[in-house]
Every structure is written in structure tokens, then in C-alpha cells.
Amino acid sequence: MxxxxxxxxxxxxxxxxxxxxxxxxxxxxxxxxxxxxxxxxxxxxxxxxxxxxxxxxxxxxxxxxxxxxxxxxxxxxxxxxxxxxxxxxEAYADDIRIPLKYGIDQCVGDTICAGGIxxxxxxxxxxxxxxxxxxxxxxxxxxxxxxxxxxxxxxxxxxxxxxxxxxxxCHGVQHGAEQIAEVLGAKSHSELDYVCSGINHQTWFIDLRLNGRKIGKDELIAAFEAHPVFSRQEKLRIDVLKRFGVYSTESNGHLSEYLPWYRKRPDEITRWIDMSDWIHGETGGYLRHSTETRNWFETEFPQFLDSAARPIDPSKRSNEHASHILEALETNRTYRGHFNVKNNGVITNLPQDAIIESPGFVDRFGINMASDITLPEACAATCISSINVQRMSVHAAISGDIDLLKLAVLHDPLVGAVSTPEEVWQMVDEMVVAQANWLPQYAHAIPAAKERLSKSRIQTREWAGAARRNVRSIEELRAEKAALKQAV
Known part of the structure; x- marks a missing residue:
């Protein structure tokens, strides 16, 4: 072909x-x-x-x-x-830095919350x-x-x-399934079958079966709490599992910033997160990780180039969807995955215009979604809060309406739990001014935003966040990698 x-x-x-x-x-x-x-x-x-x-x-x-x-x-x-x-x-750093001035502590900031918007x-x-x-x-x-x-x-x-x-x-569903398979003691991932549905980064394992046997809430909670690593790294996810009755696909750090309950008080944040890796809730964790990764790649490029001189091994093909979708479309070898598409009746209790993430099958006829899925009410309520923010954010981005943008940020669950309307209005002005080079649709609004900022009396603070780590140098990264290699 x-x-x-x-x-x-x-x-x-x-x-x-x-x-x-x-x-x-x-x-x-x-x-x-x-x-x-x-x-x-x-x-x-x-x-x-x-x-x-x-x-x-x-x-x-x-x-x-x-x-x-x-x-x-x-x-x-x-x-x-x-x-x-x-x-x-550069812009990503402002997505984390500026909201911190207003008390909004994000781990990733790439989906909703102030940074994601x-x-x-x-x-x-x-x-x-x-x-x-x-x-x-x-x-x-x-x-x-x-x-x-x-x-x-x-x-x-x-x-x-x-x-x-x-x-x-996205690969969140696959990663969540790998965790579940591990805590349940599956010998291979193929033993676990599941229906996972919701919206991106807020998808829910609403049906779980291990070798055909249905897995209930209590068994899953016990399995996670008994796991020596996940019981420590996924405290927030386990708490949501206990309250909602289903497990979320998204990492502890990601999930924490989509909800209004776990990151709104600085002294509470450290109770729910784990600092063993950025993804478990570290303040600005993905920004630090991305910065270190870029620095490492630039410095160690010859090593990366040497590693390219290896045979392509189909057994090491990743679970990223793209290659499997292309294979199904071109060869008619059917592929089952989880895809982000317009709802259009796929999930019965989410808005029809929303972008949902749900199971589908791919063959030469295209992507065919499994339909008539109904989420548990708590999962649907949480998703709808985010969908409303996403809808306003898309419309604001298309129209360049800064007032609508502020309303989108105001309705974000975590932002609303932390900040007052006056603080949100000023924060958005500050973010739009700082990122003006990448926001052509707001060019007409920048002068007025600057004028408002010059007259503002709202107090902010320079705050690193509740759980921040410094970006590690190349030398520190080398030392850590050498220590891990020696330990193995």
C-alpha cells in the first residue's frame, strides 16, 4: 500500500x-x-x-x-x-504560573481548569x-x-x-486498564474486558470482567488498597472509586484538577497526592517533566540516534491507537478502541453536542461507536460540568469574546472552588495579555485588558504551589538514571 x-x-x-x-x-x-x-x-x-x-x-x-x-x-x-x-x-509555563498567583494549583493544566482553557x-x-x-x-x-x-x-x-x-x-483508558489488570492479578491484559466511557480524561470503567467474571466495586477497592504501590500513588482515585462506585481512567494528578474538592485548600493537597512521580499530583508536574525531557533530548541526542539503529519489532508495538486505526481502515482487520467523537446518542445522559470518549470498532467502513451507553449519575454530573466549560471555551476561542472566556473559566470546577469572580476576571486579563502572541482572536481586547490590570487593586501572591519540585539539571538526571540502573 x-x-x-x-x-x-x-x-x-x-x-x-x-x-x-x-x-x-x-x-x-x-x-x-x-x-x-x-x-x-x-x-x-x-x-x-x-x-x-x-x-x-x-x-x-x-x-x-x-x-x-x-x-x-x-x-x-x-x-x-x-x-x-x-x-x-513558554506559554505553558504561564498556564501554571499565573493561576498560582490566584491560589489555583494545577498538576497538568492541559484539559480544563485555567491552564487548559x-x-x-x-x-x-x-x-x-x-x-x-x-x-x-x-x-x-x-x-x-x-x-x-x-x-x-x-x-x-x-x-x-x-x-x-x-x-x-488518547492513551488514558489503556493505562487505567493496565492498572486494573495488575491489581486483580491478571496474567495478561487480555484477561480483562471492560466498557469505559465518559469524556477525555474523565472516562469511567463502568463494566469490568476478568476472564468473564464481573468485578464489583468492593472487590476493586480491596484490590487497589492492597497494592503496595497504587495504594500510595492513587489515593485520590481510590477515594473517588469509593464514592462514585467506578474507577476513573485518569491519573491521580490529572483527576485532582478536574474536580472541585481535592486541590482547593493548600493544606489538603498533600493529603491526596504522592510525590514519587509528577503524574500523581505534583504542582506543575507535567511542565517540569516536559522541560526536563526536552533538555535531556537536546543533550543526549547522539544516544537517541544510536538507539534508532535497531530492528523494528512488531511485538513491541505500542497501544497508541493511531497505527491500529490505520491498519483497520486499510486492511479491514477489525480494531476495538476508545475514541473521542461527537456524542450523537452514544452516551444517553451526556449532551449530544459534546465530544465523548467511548468504545468503538474500526474496519474498512470507518469508526463505528457502540451506542446507548448510560453513565452512573455521579459520573455524568462530573462530565457535564466539564462539558459546559468546554463548550463555552470553544465558542470563546472561535468568537474572540473575552467576556465569554471569563465565564468559561469562572464555571470551571476547581477555579470556582478557589477564586472569586473578581479574581477570575483579573486572572484571565493577565493570562490573555501574557499570551497575546498566540491569541490573535483577542487582539482587539488586549489594550482594554492592560488598562484594567494597571488599575486593579486585587492582591495576588507569588506562590510556587503546595507541592512543587525544581526542574532537575542534566547532571542530576544522569545521576538518578545511573542510581536506578545500579539498583536493578
């Missing part, structure tokens, strides 16, 4: 390499063309060098091109994959530019696979306003 796959934001080097090797695990895909595009010529050069080495070592006919001209990359593409981070680490404001205009180019240049019937966060907002904008056939993809 010969067709073209365009990857936008291909400078996300590690993730692009994973997608690339996954896709080439499919024997029929040896002749495809990968067209890489990114704003950073430096990052493009690094990833193309790595992928070229993989192709050369494995003696493949695969073609890899790289360009900063997105339209060239999209021309004739059958599939377009997006993994962009608009504003990079502003992230969406930066991404959505760019997503619509992608869609315009896709409609004009790509192959008829092109499918757009969005991996970029905020997943629901980006996918919502691409479907509703970009008018492109879009599916949002």
Missing part, C-alpha cells in the same frame, strides 16, 4: 518516533510516505535524522520528508496526525487553520487524528467548525 501520512507538530520527537515505528509494524505499510511538519526547523531536523536512520537500518522503502511549510506536507495526505503544543513550554484558546485558531489546509490540499476522505490537548476542545472545534472528519486519540 502506498499513501501519505502528514504529522503536524512532528518536532514532538519521542512521540513522533513512537507513531512512526508503530505504523511500520504493519507489513502493508512499508511503502507509505511520512510528511513531517513543524514550526521548528531544528526539531524537524532531529526527528528526520532519527527516522531516516530507522528506515536505513531496516532497509525499508519508506519515504520521510520534512518541511516547515505545512501546506506542502498536507498535499495529497490520506491521514493527518496532530500532536502540536501551541506556544510551547487558555491552552485551548491558543490551539483552536491553529486547528482551524489546519482544517482549512486539509480541506483544500489533502486526499478526498482524509481522516484527521488529533492527539493534541485539550483533546475535547480541539476535536470539538475541528468537527464543528473545521468541517473535517476528525477523531481524538
Amino acid at each position: 502506498s499513501f501519505k501520512i502528514a504529522i503536524i507538530g512532528a518536532g514532538s520527537v519521542g512521540f513522533t518516533k513512537k507513531l512512526f515505528t508503530d505504523i511500520l509494524c504493519v507489513p502493508e505499510f512499508r511503502d507509505v510516505e511520512f510528511a513531517l511538519t513543524d514550526l521548528s526547523e531544528h526539531n524537524l531536523g532531529m526527528i528526520k535524522t532519527i527516522l531516516d536512520k530507522i528506515v536505513e537500518f531496516n532497509k525499508l522503502p519508506t519515504k520521510v520528508t520534512a518541511t516547515t511549510d505545512r501546506r506542502i506536507a498536507l498535499e495529497g495526505a490520506r491521514y493527518v496526525i496532530s500532536c502540536v503544543r501551541v506556544g510551547g513550554l 487558555l491552552y485551548g484558546q491558543r490551539n483552536i485558531p491553529v486547528i482551524l487553520d489546519f482544517c482549512k489546509d486539509i480541506r483544500e490540499l489533502a486526499e478526498p476522505g482524509v481522516k484527521f487524528l488529533n492527539y493534541a490537548n485539550p483533546m475535547a476542545m480541539n476535536t470539538w472545534a475541528a468537527i464543528e467548525y473545521g468541517k473535517v472528519d476528525t477523531v481524538g486519540l
Whole structure:
């Protein structure tokens, strides 16, 4: 088979390499063309060098091109994959730093909450530019696979306003299932069957079966509480499991910032999180992790390049959805996964216009969602709170309405639990001014926001957060890796 796959934001080097090797695990895909595009010529050069080495070592006919001209990359593409981070680490730092001044402590800040909403404001205009180019240049019937966060907002904008056939993809469901299989003592992940449904980063395991036997709430709680690691790292998730009756896909740190109960008081935050790794609730944890990863890659690039000279091993194909979707569409080998699509009746007790994440099957006829799923009421209520924020955020990003943006932030569950309306209004002004370079739709509102900030009397504070760690140096990272290797 010969067709073209365009990857936008291909400078996300590690993730692009994973997608690339996954896709080439499919024997029929040896002749495809990968067209890489990114704003950073430096990052493009690094990833193309790595992928070229993989192709050369494995003696493949695969073609890899790289360009900063997105339209060239999209021309004739059958599939377009997006993994962009608009504003990079610079804007992301403001997503964490500015809300902290108002008492809002986020672990990740990429889905909702103050950081996730502003992230969406930066991404959505760019997503619509992608869609315009896709409609004009790509192959008829092109499918757009969005991996970029905020997943629901980006996918919502691409479907509703970009008018492109879009599916949002995430790996949270797979990771949650791996945990459940481990605590239940499954010998392999294939022993666990489940229905997981909700919205991205708030999906719920509403039906669990181990070797055909239904797993109830009490058995699952006991299994998690008995686990020597997860009982410590997932305290918040276990508490939600006890109260809601079902387990959430999302990590302890992620879940903590979508709810109004666990991060609203600084002295309570440390009770619910674990500092053994960023994902369990550390303040600004993913920002630190992303910064260290980028620094490490830049410094250790020769090591990464050497590791590319290895055979592609289909047994090590990852559980990222993209390669499996492409395989199903092109070869008719059916694939079951969890996909982000417009609801349209899939989940009965969530709004029809929402972007939901739920089970579906893929074959040559497309993505076919399992329908008529009803969430437990508490899960639906939590999802609806986020959906209402997402809807307002998308509409604000499209219209450039700063008042609607402020209302979206005000209605965010964690923001509303921490901040007053006056603080929210000032915080949004401050974030929009700080990120003006990436927010063209708000250009008309920036002068007035600056004027309001100059006259504001609301007190803020410089606060690192309740559980912050410093970014580690390359030397510290090397020492830690050496110690772990020695311990093994």
C-alpha cells in the first residue's frame, strides 16, 4: 500500500518516533510516505535524522520528508496526525504560573481548569487553520487524528467548525486498564474486558470482567488498597472509586484538577497526592517533566540516534491507537478502541453536542461507536460540568469574546472552588495579555485588558504551589538514571 501520512507538530520527537515505528509494524505499510511538519526547523531536523536512520537500518522503502511549510506536507495526505503544543513550554509555563498567583494549583493544566482553557484558546485558531489546509490540499476522505490537548476542545472545534472528519486519540483508558489488570492479578491484559466511557480524561470503567467474571466495586477497592504501590500513588482515585462506585481512567494528578474538592485548600493537597512521580499530583508536574525531557533530548541526542539503529519489532508495538486505526481502515482487520467523537446518542445522559470518549470498532467502513451507553449519575454530573466549560471555551476561542472566556473559566470546577469572580476576571486579563502572541482572536481586547490590570487593586501572591519540585539539571538526571540502573 502506498499513501501519505502528514504529522503536524512532528518536532514532538519521542512521540513522533513512537507513531512512526508503530505504523511500520504493519507489513502493508512499508511503502507509505511520512510528511513531517513543524514550526521548528531544528526539531524537524532531529526527528528526520532519527527516522531516516530507522528506515536505513531496516532497509525499508519508506519515504520521510520534512518541511516547515505545512501546506506542502498536507498535499495529497490520506491521514493527518496532530500532536502540536501551541506556544510551547513558554506559554505553558504561564498556564501554571499565573493561576498560582490566584491560589489555583494545577498538576497538568492541559484539559480544563485555567491552564487548559487558555491552552485551548491558543490551539483552536491553529486547528482551524489546519482544517482549512486539509480541506483544500489533502486526499478526498482524509481522516484527521488529533492527539493534541485539550483533546475535547480541539476535536470539538475541528468537527464543528473545521468541517473535517476528525477523531481524538488518547492513551488514558489503556493505562487505567493496565492498572486494573495488575491489581486483580491478571496474567495478561487480555484477561480483562471492560466498557469505559465518559469524556477525555474523565472516562469511567463502568463494566469490568476478568476472564468473564464481573468485578464489583468492593472487590476493586480491596484490590487497589492492597497494592503496595497504587495504594500510595492513587489515593485520590481510590477515594473517588469509593464514592462514585467506578474507577476513573485518569491519573491521580490529572483527576485532582478536574474536580472541585481535592486541590482547593493548600493544606489538603498533600493529603491526596504522592510525590514519587509528577503524574500523581505534583504542582506543575507535567511542565517540569516536559522541560526536563526536552533538555535531556537536546543533550543526549547522539544516544537517541544510536538507539534508532535497531530492528523494528512488531511485538513491541505500542497501544497508541493511531497505527491500529490505520491498519483497520486499510486492511479491514477489525480494531476495538476508545475514541473521542461527537456524542450523537452514544452516551444517553451526556449532551449530544459534546465530544465523548467511548468504545468503538474500526474496519474498512470507518469508526463505528457502540451506542446507548448510560453513565452512573455521579459520573455524568462530573462530565457535564466539564462539558459546559468546554463548550463555552470553544465558542470563546472561535468568537474572540473575552467576556465569554471569563465565564468559561469562572464555571470551571476547581477555579470556582478557589477564586472569586473578581479574581477570575483579573486572572484571565493577565493570562490573555501574557499570551497575546498566540491569541490573535483577542487582539482587539488586549489594550482594554492592560488598562484594567494597571488599575486593579486585587492582591495576588507569588506562590510556587503546595507541592512543587525544581526542574532537575542534566547532571542530576544522569545521576538518578545511573542510581536506578545500579539498583536493578
